[in-house]
Amino acid sequence: xTESTVxxxxxxxxxxxxxxxxxxxxxxxxxxxxxxxxxxxIVRLISAKKNEPEWLLEWRLxxxxxxTKMEEPDWAKLDIAPIDYDAISYWAAxxxxxxxxxxxxxxxxxxxxxxxxxxxLHEQKMLSNVAVDAIVDSVSVTTTFKATLxxxxxxxxxxxxxxxxxxxxxxxxxxxxxPVRDNYFAALNSAVFSDGSFCxxxxxxxxxxxxxxxxxxNSMNTGQFERTLIIADDDSHVSYxxxxxxxxxxxxxxHAAVVELVAKDRAEIKYSTVQxxxxxxxxxxxxxxxxxxxxxxxxxxxxxxxxxxxxxxxxTWKYPSVIxxxxxxxxxxxxxxxxxKRQQADTGTKMIHIGKDTTSSIIxxxxxxxxxxxxxxxxxxxxxxxxxxxxxxxxxxxxxxKECGAHTIPYIEVxxxxxxxxxxxxxxxxxxxxxxxxxxxxMTEEDAMSMIVxxxxxxxxxxxxxxxxxxxxxxxxxxxxxSVG
Amino acid sequence: xxxxxxxxxxxxxxxxxxxxxxxxxxxxxxxIMGPNGSGKSTLAHALAGRDGYDITGTITLxxxxxxxxxxxxxxxxxxxxxxxxxxxxxxxxxxxxLRTALNSVRRARGEDEVGARDFLSVAxxxxxxxxxxxxxxxxxxxxxxxGGEKKRNEILQMAIMQPRLAVLDETDSGLDIDALRIIAGGxxxxxxxxxxxxxxxxxxxxxxxxxxxxxxxxVDGRIVQSGDYTLALELEDHGYANYVNHDLDDxxxxxxxxxxx
Numbered sequence: 001x002t003e004s005t006v007x008x009x010x011x012x013x014x015x016x017x018x019x020x021x022x023x024x025x026x027x028x029x030x031x032x033x034x035x036x037x038x039x040x041x042i043v044r045l046i047s048a049k050k051n052e053p054e055w056l057l058e059w060r061l062x063x064x065x066x067x068t069k070m071e072e073p074d075w076a077k078l079d080i081a082p083i084d085y086d087a088i089s090y091w092a093a094x095x096x097x098x099x100x101x102x103x104x105x106x107x108x109x110x111x112x113x114x115x116x117x118x119x120x121l122h123e124q125k126m127l128s129n130v131a132v133d134a135i136v137d138s139v140s141v142t143t144t145f146k147a148t149l150x151x152x153x154x155x156x157x158x159x160x161x162x163x164x165x166x167x168x169x170x171x172x173x174x175x176x177x178x179p180v181r182d183n184y185f186a187a188l189n190s191a192v193f194s195d196g197s198f199c200x201x202x203x204x205x206x207x208x209x210x211x212x213x214x215x216x217x218n219s220m221n222t223g224q225f226e227r228t229l230i231i232a233d234d235d236s237h238v239s240y241x242x243x244x245x246x247x248x249x250x251x252x253x254x255h256a257a258v259v260e261l262v263a264k265d266r267a268e269i270k271y272s273t274v275q276x277x278x279x280x281x282x283x284x285x286x287x288x289x290x291x292x293x294x295x296x297x298x299x300x301x302x303x304x305x306x307x308x309x310x311x312x313x314x315x316t317w318k319y320p321s322v323i324x325x326x327x328x329x330x331x332x333x334x335x336x337x338x339x340x341k342r343q344q345a346d347t348g349t350k351m352i353h354i355g356k357d358t359t360s361s362i363i364x365x366x367x368x369x370x371x372x373x374x375x376x377x378x379x380x381x382x383x384x385x386x387x388x389x390x391x392x393x394x395x396x397x398x399x400x401x402k403e404c405g406a407h408t409i410p411y412i413e414v415x416x417x418x419x420x421x422x423x424x425x426x427x428x429x430x431x432x433x434x435x436x437x438x439x440x441x442x443m444t445e446e447d448a449m450s451m452i453v454x455x456x457x458x459x460x461x462x463x464x465x466x467x468x469x470x471x472x473x474x475x476x477x478x479x480x481x482x483s484v485g
Numbered sequence: 486x487x488x489x490x491x492x493x494x495x496x497x498x499x500x501x502x503x504x505x506x507x508x509x510x511x512x513x514x515x516x517i518m519g520p521n522g523s524g525k526s527t528l529a530h531a532l533a534g535r536d537g538y539d540i541t542g543t544i545t546l547x548x549x550x551x552x553x554x555x556x557x558x559x560x561x562x563x564x565x566x567x568x569x570x571x572x573x574x575x576x577x578x579x580x581x582x583l584r585t586a587l588n589s590v591r592r593a594r595g596e597d598e599v600g601a602r603d604f605l606s607v608a609x610x611x612x613x614x615x616x617x618x619x620x621x622x623x624x625x626x627x628x629x630x631x632g633g634e635k636k637r638n639e640i641l642q643m644a645i646m647q648p649r650l651a652v653l654d655e656t657d658s659g660l661d662i663d664a665l666r667i668i669a670g671g672x673x674x675x676x677x678x679x680x681x682x683x684x685x686x687x688x689x690x691x692x693x694x695x696x697x698x699x700x701x702x703x704v705d706g707r708i709v710q711s712g713d714y715t716l717a718l719e720l721e722d723h724g725y726a727n728y729v730n731h732d733l734d735d736x737x738x739x740x741x742x743x744x745x746x
Contacts, residue, residue, distance in 0.1 A: 436572075441646070442557050443585060447589065451577055459576070
């Protein structure tokens with residue numbers, strides 16, 4: 001599609017927005033909400049609002065067209081109420097949260113949770129949008145982070161900024177790991193994604209800080225259709241933490257994010273997620289539907305490691321995967337998924353072995369409590385080219401109570417006889433005898449339960465950055481409160 | 486110190502303890518001996534507060550009514566049970582478990598918690614008692630431990646918890662002679678005028694190492710004879726035959742069949 005075929009209405013919008021831009025693009029967007037429903041004009045509107053180049057608009061339109069011909073996947077073990085895609089508004093400018101005067105103005109429930117999680121006060125303030133010194137701090141902290149990253153040559157910015165400032169990098173890699181037609185939700189995301197994060201680590205650079213530290217403060221207003229692209233160039237290294245242990249509520253019930261990772265030769269990307277979206281109430285009312293596509297491509301001698309702690313959302317549909325394309329590349333997946341209340345999680349990974357001597361390991365810990373349903377679904381695929389590929393998979397399920405369910409659905413496809421693929425699975429309950437033993441040693445039943453469950457997740461928590469490992473443990477304990485007995 | 490009066494314990498229709506009386510004074514060591522299925526372990530769990538038993542009678546420790554308390558409150562009151570079958574807790578390291586246990590009871594008693602550094606020295610001292618190496622602290626609680634290591638871990642916990650009343654349930658079962666000697670050495674080192682112990686055992690062998698002040702014979706849910714250490718020696722010679730109803734050889738009439746130990 002060329003400029004001349006862009007419809008008149010779109011051109012008008014483009015003109016409007018670009019002229020508005022001089023007076024403050026963001027201010028104008030504050031009042032902007034597209035009418036519900038999705039058609040081509042909405043896709044054009046979004047692209048225009050973001051002042052995107054023509055190629056990106058075309059990319060979105062291609063995705064939109066693909067999406068209209070696709071059907072929602074129904075293979076997951078999830079019971080999902082029908083989603084009315086025409087009732088959703090696909091463009092809403094982020095509303096500024098009210099700035100509060102002090103922590104006293106923050107919802108006491110949220111404050112209590114912050115305290116239980118042990119989040120430092122200055123971060124609590126930033127997370128709650130409390131004014132006074134905290135904001136000054138946050139600006140200076142952010143500025144310091146930015147300066148440190150810039151010095152190392154690391155690019156870390158919003159996806160929209162990257163489209164404007166580093167269009168070549170974005171164009172080369174966007175959709176290279178998750179094609180627009182990959183699946184229903186990825187196609188939808190590709191058509192309408194609002195914003196997200198972009199990260200580029202230059203050759204040979206070890207990112208000087210955990211991007212978690214920075215990201216956690218800036219990640220609160222992530223959109224409904226988030227897009228993340230991380231490129232680690234040859235011999236580089238980055239550790240990235242997405243999400244936050246702090247409680248996250250969102251009016252948008254449907255979330256469909258896409259994350260693409262590219263690890264070039266000998267590069268390493270460690271991607272950690274703590275997901276604590278609103279899970280709905282005990283009766284299954286409310287709660288976020290989380291349909292995420294996360295995938296990385298590992299080139300020669302590269303390594304991609306996914307670690308996830310999933311305690312939130314009413315529905316989780318998520319399979320962070322690695323395409324082990326280069327020889328000797330390594331893929332790892334460490335997961336803790338908790339389903340309590342009426343939560344349903346169908347999550348796991350895909351490890352696609354293409355290169356020779358590629359190795360992957362999968363450690364999955366599923367916890368089901370109350371009426372939760374937890375499914376591990378994983379694919380290990382060894383292509384004909386993958387001489388000496390190895391995989392080790394361990395899936396452990398823990399059941400708390402009698403109304404919940406745990407399911408393990410591994411798929412193994414091996415096309416090369418030199419492959420070694422191991423799969424171990426276990427299902428256990430927290431035993432009365434374990435609880436009694438701990439209580440005899442003076443612990444309350446809840447403390448005992450939380451200790452036992454955290455022990456069950458140890459191998460995964462060990463993979464998290466230190467401060468988040470501690471918070472993740474507390475988060476898990478809190479999510480289990482009331483599930484005892 | 487400990488008074489047990491007319492204690493009965495039942496699981497469903499099955500009566501296991503049938504009116505048991507026991508007085509244990511401060512600093513005393515009492516051995517409870519008896520054949521399989523006589524109710525020895527049930528007595529231990531009745532003292533520690535395990536769920537699932539219907540209990541009547543009274544148990545008081547230092548005038549506190551134990552039957553009114555949850556297991557963790559009894560632990561805070563000073564009750565320690567050395568388990569016959571210590572439970573494995575995968576992924577939880579022993580040191581963390583021990584410190585959490587100690588601090589739980591300290592908190593319940595309104596005492597200050599012990600920090601990680603101070604705890605390490607407490608733990609090391611206790612480990613010397615049972616001849617454990619330091620790597621023990623960093624392994625998961627009882628996971629992959631040998632039988633002897635599990636029992637030594639129980640005594641280590643006792644040394645750290647410093648209980649008022651220690652109940653050792655068949656601590657000698659499954660031990661070779663060296664492990665038995667080490668464990669008995671640990672227990673003896675922990676004897677003191679403020680601490681009472683109830684040592685439950687099937688065999689007299691343990692009592693060669695841990696000399697009790699009193700020996701009680703428990704048969705069919707009741708204490709049928711009490712005496713001093715020499716009673717244990719008599720039992721060694723004659724067994725429990727004099728006390729036991731011969732019907733017990735018939736599994737259908739065995740009082741404890743089907744009951745978890």
